[in-house]
Amino acid sequence: MQSLYFRAMGEFLLIxxxxxxxNNYVLTKFLGICPFLGVSSKLETAVGMSFAVMFVMTLAxxxxxxxxxxxxxxxxxxxxxxxxxxxxxxxxxxxxxxxxHKTSPVLYQALGIFLPLITTNCAVLGxxxxxxxxxxxxxxxxxxxxxxxxxxxxxxVLFAGLRERLSYAPVPDAFRGAxxxxxxxxxxxxxxxxxxxLVKF
Amino acid sequence: MHVxxxxxxxxxxxxxxxxxLSLAQKKFRVEGDPMVExxxxxxxxxxxxxxxxxxxxxxxxxxxxxxxxxxxxxPGGERTMHQLADLMGVEPKPLAEEPTAPMVAFIREDxxxxxxLCIKAxxxxxxxxxxxxxxxxxxxxxxxxxxxxxxxxxxxxxxLLKPELIEHWAWPLPETERARIGRERKGSHARxx
Numbered sequence: 001m002q003s004l005y006f007r008a009m010g011e012f013l014l015i016x017x018x019x020x021x022x023n024n025y026v027l028t029k030f031l032g033i034c035p036f037l038g039v040s041s042k043l044e045t046a047v048g049m050s051f052a053v054m055f056v057m058t059l060a061x062x063x064x065x066x067x068x069x070x071x072x073x074x075x076x077x078x079x080x081x082x083x084x085x086x087x088x089x090x091x092x093x094x095x096x097x098x099x100x101h102k103t104s105p106v107l108y109q110a111l112g113i114f115l116p117l118i119t120t121n122c123a124v125l126g127x128x129x130x131x132x133x134x135x136x137x138x139x140x141x142x143x144x145x146x147x148x149x150x151x152x153x154x155x156x157v158l159f160a161g162l163r164e165r166l167s168y169a170p171v172p173d174a175f176r177g178a179x180x181x182x183x184x185x186x187x188x189x190x191x192x193x194x195x196x197x198l199v200k201f
Numbered sequence: 202m203h204v205x206x207x208x209x210x211x212x213x214x215x216x217x218x219x220x221x222l223s224l225a226q227k228k229f230r231v232e233g234d235p236m237v238e239x240x241x242x243x244x245x246x247x248x249x250x251x252x253x254x255x256x257x258x259x260x261x262x263x264x265x266x267x268x269x270x271x272x273x274x275x276p277g278g279e280r281t282m283h284q285l286a287d288l289m290g291v292e293p294k295p296l297a298e299e300p301t302a303p304m305v306a307f308i309r310e311d312x313x314x315x316x317x318l319c320i321k322a323x324x325x326x327x328x329x330x331x332x333x334x335x336x337x338x339x340x341x342x343x344x345x346x347x348x349x350x351x352x353x354x355x356x357x358x359x360x361l362l363k364p365e366l367i368e369h370w371a372w373p374l375p376e377t378e379r380a381r382i383g384r385e386r387k388g389s390h391a392r393x394x
Binding site for chain 2: 042045067071075076077080083084087088091094095098099101102105106108109110112
């Protein structure tokens with residue numbers, strides 16, 4: 001019994017590590033680049049965005065698993081997968097937009113257009129779709145969604161920190177702004193590619 | 202049949218999501234624009250109108266809507282501009298008007314005819330007087346906004362340099378490169394906090 005418990009915990013840990021580092025959605029799968037570049041110029045905004053995406057991604061992967069198992073598979077409606085998942089994500093984003101507008105108007109102002117754009121963030125839909133394709137159990141799906149969100153948050157916060165430092169660095173004029181940000185993102189991606197093979201998943 | 206199930210399940214799901222969202226909308230209703238309140242709280246409330254808006258609240262509304270720049274508050278100076286930049290999530294920018302030495306209005310009582318026009322113009326009630334009596338400025342309350350100069354029919358109001366009082370005086374910092382960097386760092390820390 002005990003060993004079974006440890007094996008389950010080990011598996012969950014592997015799922016998290018795999019989703020955060022090895023299969024990082026931004027830097028190795030290249031999904032969700034839009035907020036990655038758009039909201040990363042200030043650390044505070046990046047942290048706020050990270051929490052919003054974490055919330056949406058975890059709940060979206062949970063809800064999409066439920067919909068997949070209890071609606072799509074029994075009624076053989078797999079062709080409705082995308083539209084169902086987009087519906088889930090859009091509702092969640094609407095909800096979190098209301099929540100942020102109420103609780104933190106400053107964050108609402110800072111996130112601006114990127115908050116409703118989480119709806120079309122391909123990383124969120126990507127997590128939901130890949131999750132279902134891998135055919136995991138309920139807890140594994142939730143954990144995978146959460147891990148992917150943590151990975152997104154980690155990368156976004158790291159990148160925002162780098163960009164804050166970069167704005168004080170003596171960058172050549174031609175490279176200021178977007179070019180040096182893209183070069184930095186490429187280098188971070190190279191670094192994260194180094195994790196591949198750490199976990200086979 | 203298959204199509205009917207598809208339509209019913211998707212429609213039903215959308216209906217439930219819509220109902221939940223409308224409930225959430227009721228629960229998390231936001232009265233007015235909370236940004237305006239936050240910006241208004243940062244402004245110095247001198248109602249001087251030097252930003253081009255008829256008071257601090259209208260300026261706050263214009264900034265919240267994104268119509269006005271953050272750098273027009275003259276009495277607030279650099280500090281208010283940095284606070285506004287933080288609130289709005291934009292880059293700080295130099296003040297629109299050159300910061301001037303603090304000024305104070307002074308009424309030459311020999312020329313004052315006691316018309317009370319300057320009293321009505323003063324946004325901070327820093328001018329005392331009554332009809333047909335000399336008026337005078339309470340220097341401690343005067344923000345130096347110059348709004349009283351224009352309405353005076355006999356031009357008896359002068360803007361003087363605010364005298365440096367002993368309680369406001371501090372040793373001037375040495376003008377070295379190191380001192381300049383130190384001041385910049387102090388400023389950026391104050392902004393980050």
